[in-house]
């Protein structure tokens with residue numbers, strides 16, 4: 517039996533212990549909440565509409581962090597896709613390289629590119645300091661060859677790029693040597709790549725606990741053929757078995773201002789068969805692709821949701837310095853930011869509108885032209901697609 521004093525001591529001791537346990541538990545919960553909140557801030561590090569700051573405004577973030585959206589936020593992954601990139605060519609002369617050796621080209625979009633789990637773009641050119649065999653063209657008037665210095669790969673690293681497509685009409689501009697150096701430089705930088713037939717058809721990489729598969733297609737020699745849909749489906753189906761999320765890139769379709777619509781048939785341009793990008797995209801989704809990022813027309817095209825998978829038919833010229841025409845619709849481009857579930861299904865998305873001029877890389881477009889263009893083209897080309905896009909660029913699945 518405890519005497520009165522002992523009983524009192526015991527009670528005080530118990531009370532003290534409870535206070536300590538409560539204090540420790542509260543501190544722990546706070547710490548966990550802070551971590552979750554920080555992780556979200558990273559995931560939601562979206563620029564505000566005017567892109568003044570890389571940090572989201574407090575209200576916008578808190579609004580999205582309501583407890584009801586907790587499950588959604590914790591189980592989605594952010595994938596960013598952009599179109600054509602060529603950060604400067606040292607051929608025919610180094611005078612075609614940008615100011616400050618290209619270090620500032622991506623400044624305006626860097627935080628959005630970096631904040632994603634996976635960031636994709638199409639690299640239009642060889643990557644090699646000197647040498648290689650410049651491609652000779654059938655018609656020199658419509659032909660340009662691009663050779664980016666190997667140190668420019670650092671610009672992609674600094675902007676958070678994880679994976680690049682080499683399947684396009686310029687990765688072979690300086691022959692086998694140009695492609696070999698490109699692959700070596702990207703490998704050394706830890707950037708995945710694919711799209712070369714027979715040697716580098718697919719890439720598999722892991723980010724934040726999710727396994728991604730990537731493959732890329734084009735109608736050009738040495739690349740995986742966008743016109744051979746049966747073979748593309750075989751490649752995608754094999755990848756799908758090995759990974760959580762399959763990302764497919766294509767460089768196809770006719771080019772320019774008069775080819776902004778998806779015609780849903782084979783397109784020819786300059787006498788070349790540039791593929792049926794609609795049949796291709798839906799075919800690869802049927803085979804297991806989760807996201808399709810198209811480019812090649814150098815202008816923006818429509819988007820659609822097909823079987824809950826997101827398809828962009830052309831992301832345009834995103835960062836194409838110096839020798840690309842940027843007039844009219846070729847001067848604007850969307851940056852697509854998607855939230856997908858672990859099996860790749862579309863959860864939500866956002867279009868960040870950008871524009872370029874000769875002397876600078878992508879800048880945020882206050883006129884939001886790429887958003888308006890995608891809304892207009894999607895209404896015309898895919899009127900029944902279950903996707904709503906508002907004028908701020910937010911994309912949601914229609915109920």
Ligand SMILES: [Zn+2]
Pocket residue numbers: 640684685686767812
């Ligand atoms: Zn191209």
